[in-house]
Amino acid sequence: MYFLYKLFHQFRKTSKAFRMFLAIAGPGIIVMVADNDAGGITTYTVTGAKYGFHLLWFLIILGPVAYFVQEMTVRLGAVTKRGHAEAIFHAFGSFWGWFSLLDLVFTDWLTMITEFIGMTAAMSIFGIPPWITIIGCWLMMGTMITTGRYWTWEKIALIFCLVNLIYIPAAFMVHPSVSDIIYNSFIPHLPPGGFTNDLFFLLMANVGTTIAPWMIFFQQSTVVDKGLKEKDIRFGKVDTAFGSFLTVIVAVFLIIVCGKLLLGVPVESAAEATIKIMPTNNYIGTMFAIGLFDAGFLGAICISLASSWAFGEVFGWAHSLNNKIKEAPWFYAYYFFDLLLAGVVVMIPKAPLVLITLFVQVIATTLLPAALVFLILLLNDKKTMGNYRNTLFENVTNIGIVFAIIVMSTLYGVSTIFPHLFQ
Amino acid sequence: MKMFSGLITGVRMINQKYSKPQIEMTLLTKICLFGLRVYLFTLVGLMIYKFIETIK
Numbered sequence A: 001m002y003f004l005y006k007l008f009h010q011f012r013k014t015s016k017a018f019r020m021f022l023a024i025a026g027p028g029i030i031v032m033v034a035d036n037d038a039g040g041i042t043t044y045t046v047t048g049a050k051y052g053f054h055l056l057w058f059l060i061i062l063g064p065v066a067y068f069v070q071e072m073t074v075r076l077g078a079v080t081k082r083g084h085a086e087a088i089f090h091a092f093g094s095f096w097g098w099f100s101l102l103d104l105v106f107t108d109w110l111t112m113i114t115e116f117i118g119m120t121a122a123m124s125i126f127g128i129p130p131w132i133t134i135i136g137c138w139l140m141m142g143t144m145i146t147t148g149r150y151w152t153w154e155k156i157a158l159i160f161c162l163v164n165l166i167y168i169p170a171a172f173m174v175h176p177s178v179s180d181i182i183y184n185s186f187i188p189h190l191p192p193g194g195f196t197n198d199l200f201f202l203l204m205a206n207v208g209t210t211i212a213p214w215m216i217f218f219q220q221s222t223v224v225d226k227g228l229k230e231k232d233i234r235f236g237k238v239d240t241a242f243g244s245f246l247t248v249i250v251a252v253f254l255i256i257v258c259g260k261l262l263l264g265v266p267v268e269s270a271a272e273a274t275i276k277i278m279p280t281n282n283y284i285g286t287m288f289a290i291g292l293f294d295a296g297f298l299g300a301i302c303i304s305l306a307s308s309w310a311f312g313e314v315f316g317w318a319h320s321l322n323n324k325i326k327e328a329p330w331f332y333a334y335y336f337f338d339l340l341l342a343g344v345v346v347m348i349p350k351a352p353l354v355l356i357t358l359f360v361q362v363i364a365t366t367l368l369p370a371a372l373v374f375l376i377l378l379l380n381d382k383k384t385m386g387n388y389r390n391t392l393f394e395n396v397t398n399i400g401i402v403f404a405i406i407v408m409s410t411l412y413g414v415s416t417i418f419p420h421l422f423q
Numbered sequence B: 001m002k003m004f005s006g007l008i009t010g011v012r013m014i015n016q017k018y019s020k021p022q023i024e025m026t027l028l029t030k031i032c033l034f035g036l037r038v039y040l041f042t043l044v045g046l047m048i049y050k051f052i053e054t055i056k
Helices: A002-024 A027-034 A038-051 A056-080 A084-092 A094-125 A130-146 A150-173 A178-186 A197-210 A213-226 A230-261 A270-277 A282-315 A329-346 A353-379 A382-388 A392-417 B002-017 B027-055
Strands: none
Touching: A002 A230, A027 A056, A027 A150, A027 A213, A027 A230, A027 A282, A038 A094, A038 A197, A038 A230, A038 A270, A038 A282, A038 A353, A056 A084, A056 A178, A056 A197, A056 A213, A056 A230, A056 A353, A056 A382, A056 A392, A084 A094, A084 A213, A084 A282, A084 A353, A094 A130, A094 A213, A094 A270, A094 A282, A094 A329, A094 A353, A094 B002, A130 A150, A130 A282, A130 A329, A150 A213, A150 A230, A150 A282, A197 A353, A197 A392, A213 A282, A213 A353, A230 A282, A270 A282, A282 A329, A282 B002, A353 A382, A353 A392, A353 B027, A392 B027
């Protein structure tokens, strides 16, 4: 009888914790799944088509890397109650603050362009002209942000996150070799052909699509806008961990589909891959197109908010999704301006859109260490963080990530000057 | 013009508000951070150069 009582008590405790988690969950899942944006889908598609399953192990390593970086923003946001931009201004002064803010604006604008590239490419497959897609997206995003509050926006974003998982059933439909997948997922190795400039470029693009500067700003601002407190940090960590798991799962399954169906086929973009898959696998091709549009849309709504929040925090504008347009006019004005500027670039005739998509990922990777260094410095400040400072393990891990990215970016820079070095 | 001058005033106010950083960095730290930024922008410059070369 006592055993039953104890079991019932444990069940109630666990269910209460689970309900708490569901209330807190959101920022981590959204930022991680939105991480598989249009640029990410393109990067994984090209990776799978070029190297099959050979880089699955690299993607799996990037999951924990993303977690360690993003988890810091949860603690920082919950403790300081400030967004990342404001936190940098407050802690390091206006010089470093402007540097970080302008970094964010530059990379966000470039990334927003890639989201519109993805969405227009996906809808073109169904015969919808780019200008209709762009206007439609502007209207949808505008409606989403101006009606309701943060909670409404979050729930709609989570639905789009669910759609992003469409590549999982697609991977089962192609019946890949499980033994090949297991081998390539857990045994680090170079693909056939060895270490080349192309491989290096794709590795950099994969890093850039998994951890991006906008994610740091976005997640910290959502933590603040959602009103998370210090006692919610452990749930925020679980939310982030679950999100990083999802982001890796989607990337892995997408690479499996492309590795199985398109290995050796020259493919430059996700849209091109969809067109090539459609004739033989209509359902998978359609899932690809839907997934690409969803990825672009999800990325766009998150990235534009990251910039708007950052500007609002720094300029002291009202900057919450809980504010109506009249209460926060500049916040919403910047949001729509960002969407407009990115959409317009996509309509420039003969713009090298696919090349832009991949290069943006690489540029984002290169600028990431600057954002990470400030994040680590903030997380080590006892006055700011108190008991929630970084542990030694967290510092070693995150500094290691910064160092690895700098080395990779340097080597890529060297390969630009000496192209034959890695051939 | 009014909007532009409003923006400049806003920037000045922000600079004044955050003129005293909460975390005091040593001169060496500031030099290293600045050096890192310049270095990363140089790398980005190289990538933009490669992008332009690829388009050609």
